[in-house]
Amino acid sequence: MMIPFRALVRKDVQLFFVDRRALLMSFAIPIAIGSFFGYVLGGAGDQANQSKIPVLMVDQDRSAISQEIVKQLSGEKALDVKTSTPSEARAAVRKGTATVAVIIPPNFGQAAGAAFFGPEQKPEIAVLFDPSHAAERSMVTGILTGDVMQAVSKEMFTGQTGREMVKDSLAQVEQSQGLAAEDKKTLEDLLRSVDRWNQQSGQSASGGLSSGLSRGLTMPYTTHEEAVTARRNVQYNGYAHAFAGMVVQFVLFLGIDVGIGLLQQRQRGLWKRFRAAPLSRGLLLGSRAVSAAILAFLVVQVNFLFARLVFGVRVEGSMAGFLGVSAAFAVMTAGFGMLVATIGKTPEATRGLSIFATLIVVMLGGAWIPMFLFPQWLQKLTVIVPTRWAMDGLEAMTWRGLGLEAAVAPIAVLLLFAAVFGGLAVARFRWEAEG
């Protein structure tokens, strides 16, 4: 029994290695696409190198406040700030060469100061943004809020214009009719205190008052950002995700080829020759499933080896887990290949159908776009596709650096899918071709 089984498996492996198309589809193409995707998805996680958001600043005000805002923004790590003119800025955003443009209108400083304490109309800062980068817009406006607050408050508490504005505001509040007596009193007290503060800090300019209000109002916190993976100094690696995705996709294509190959053999005399021998059907299908699993496993390993050597993608987690997930995925692929052989009447029809189905599950499994970008409901729903588990398992064992226990669920689910696919395939497989 072992002699025919081994010979049949060996034959499939031999045929794979003499098939140029199969080699291209299993190695060259996934490596090429994986490299590209990996690069686009942020490469090997060198955070310092992360691209900055290009921002154009237009300062039409040129006041102390607006200049302070430009200075603050330019100092932000995440932004690449250049100054510009309104028309140039608008054109640049439209073309996509700048993601966001910030326009500070004339008289902004004056108006902002007045609005700081008083009930004056608030001035507007125009933010022009590229609609394909909505996320960056939010980030820039967030940063801008902090910076403007700081610049305006600093001026109000310590600057030359600030002193005058506080006095103006005080005068306005005193004359105001609309305010309730109590509020009026509070505001007057506040502004007098600020005025007093201004006088003092003006006299002792060198008096070491570099803290407190002299810096303006700043956010009462700073952030310490750290990419969280299981171990320290393990970093997100775009290549790990991209290679996992492409490996999943092209290994499934290999599975399709296995199924189609069975159909073609059934049409031709080879199948007759196999069936004329005293061999069970289980052995004939089983040998093909085993060879498919061996090849699929090999393809996973070779692709990740390449990713490791060239892009430094490491199995940061459990190596046993990684091999286990690869093997379970390979077995699932074999079951899938067998199932492919039972759908469609002709090899051609079957190929079209199964490529379509594969692309859908590959997409839903997060092989193209990382799962974390999916909406929550979709993330929950995709547990029904086996590719999701393969992706999760491979990513957990590579860049996430998780331990063997994180591989158990993906392995179990993939093996379950393999059993279901294989069982369906055996039940549905037609042994004689239809003429």
Next chain:
Amino acid sequence: MLEVDALKKSYGALVAVNGVSLHAAAGETIGLLGPNGAGKTTTVSMIAGLVRPDSGSVRIEGRTLAGDTDPNKRRIGLVPQDLALFDELTAQANLELFAALYDLDGAAAKRAIGEALELVGLADRTNDRVKNYSGGMKRRLNLAAALLHDPQILLLDEPTVGVDPQSRNAIFDNLEVLKQRGKTLVYTTHYMEEAERLCDRVIIIDHGKVVADDTLQGLYRLLPVTNLLAVELDDTRDGDGNDGLRLNELQALPGVRSAKLEAGTLRVGVEDLATETPRILQWLVERGHLYHHVASERADLETVFLTLTGRSLRDA
């Protein structure tokens, strides 16, 4: 050795095989002759256990095959109609695989492969990829692949389709050697001359039905005539130059069964060549028909098929 009784197989409304029986003793060669679509391949597939018959039975050495793994399957060697070879692999790799299907490996496989390749004359090309073989060589390898486990019964499904005459002769020589070794051959073909050359017994099938089953001599007896006199005429007009050859007059002669004129050759079917030949030639001379070549021909299986079905084998 091989007893096949009343096999029947339908695909939907189409009755592909409709009551085919055949009995082959050891060393006997049975021809299954019929046009394309007659049901030859389906019959062979049922004998080999690949297709389950709707009814009827196949017995090998008195036993029916019990399932896919019946060791009795080893007694059968199948040469499929399609080339059943892996083009991308070498001849050696192909044969190693096919030997392994019958549990042969190591020295036993090596010996079997050597012998089979020797028989079909491919011993010097074993390490070539099959795709680099000529059509005739592929056919010979297709035959060799069925011989590795030394089966007693060979099922040959049109083993010479699409090969040049030289390769066909080579295959025939191989088959004759196998015959001499006492193998039982079931040979399907739609070439009547192949059946004539090789077979002890010929079963003619058409639309899944047996229309004749006999030895060659027996089949010839089915013919109205077995002897033909072929006369190539210079000119089909008579001596006066204005009248054609009168076939009906010729047919009226005693001992003449048929007369046909085709492309300047007159074919006359006669009961007894020795007595009728001089009379026919004299009849021609008397009417001024000159001829330049005279030959006698035997009616062949093509004629038998034509007689039985009213159609020719090739355009059936």
